[in-house]
Amino acid sequence: MKYCLGIESTAHTFGASVVTFSGKILSNVKDIFTTKKGGMIPAEVADHHVNVCGDVIQKALDNARVSLKDITLISYSASPGLGPCLRVGAMAARSLAVMGSIKLVGVNHCIAHLEIGRLLTKAKDPVLLYASGANTQVIAYEGKKYRIFGETLDMGIGNFLDSFARDLGLGFPGGPKIEELARKGKKLIALPYSVKGMDVSFGGLQTNLRRKVESRKYKKEELCYSVQETVFAMLIEVTERAMAHCDKKELVLGGGVACNKRLQEMARIMCKDRKATCYLLENQYYVDNAAMIAWLGILQFKAGESVQPEKADIDPYTRTDDVVVKWR
Ligand code: ATP
Ligand code: FE2
Helix, strand or coil, X not given: CCEEEEEECCXXXXXXXXXXXXXXXXXXXXXXXXXXXXXXXXXXXXXXXXXXXXXXXXXXXXXXXXXXXXXXXXXXXXXXXXXHHHHHHHHHHHHHHHHHCCEEEEEEHHHHHHHXXXXXXXXXXXXXXXXXXXXXXXXXXXXXXXXXXXXXXXXXXXXHHHHHHHHCCCCCCHHHHHHHHHCCCCCCCCCCCCEECCEECXXXXXXXXXXXXXXXXXXXXXXXXXXXXXXXXHHHHHHHHHHHHHXXXXXXXXXXXXXXXXXXXXXXXXXXXXXXXXXXXXXXXXXXXXXXXXXXXXXXHHCCCCCCHHHCCCCCCCCHHHCCCCCC
């Protein structure tokens, strides 16, 4: 049996996972840097990753009942993300690869979110709505690349939700708290709806909401409900347009915001209307995880890719469509 050890460290999550070459996930361990107020100082997050990386990797091996000498391939997230955090994962991967004479491969985190959806569902050629803290993109495969058909023009939707929750005094992370309150809201307050072509933006809405919160004229429940209805409709609109444009009949969600039940419901309704299928995953595979890093590494390795440890770099800014896809 061939095993891949995946290492994820693009942002707040340090994760490790063992996946077999046939796609069975044997372990998926993570340790998340948290603060009460939210926000991240990259150097502090990197320190966290340095402190936990040994234990997380050991636990991933233990849970999978394998040892380092059983590992055929190590895959690490090489891009995009916070430089200091990426560097910790790459260092760990490189050291283990040298110690164990193990093959090494670096992968793109955003593409991994899509590929884990293809592994875990019957989806063959889906559009990915990737909605996380820092990222908001609609991605699909076309002409040997994963192309971005729509994206945020300013902040990621998760960061927007977190900042709105902070204004309301709900604490961090804000997404789940907004979801909970939104269930009690019924009245839809008109809010700026910002779709520009295939892209979305949240900046104007953020300012508008800040004023509404300060005015104290609105109930928290109603604001949360209206925010969700508005921003999720924006995401679903651009996703639907991308599906129509690419003529694709499958949708996969990814990123922490994809855990939201109302977003999932809206995605399902949109897909049903256009006779497409919306595939949902377990929450552990929406949020940042190392299983998806391991699986994409396996796909790339099987397609003939690997990197020498001394050349195993990171790049905080590589875009999804910079990657040439050799495995499809
Ligand atoms: P990436 O590095 O891929 O951009 P990330 O580091 O921001 O991701 P994720 O774990 O993918 O991390 O997503 C975190 C975000 O998801 C936070 O902004 C959080 O508020 C949001 N979130 C989590 N659960 C929910 C939910 N149920 N509803 C809405 N938002 C949610
Ligand atoms: Fe992510």
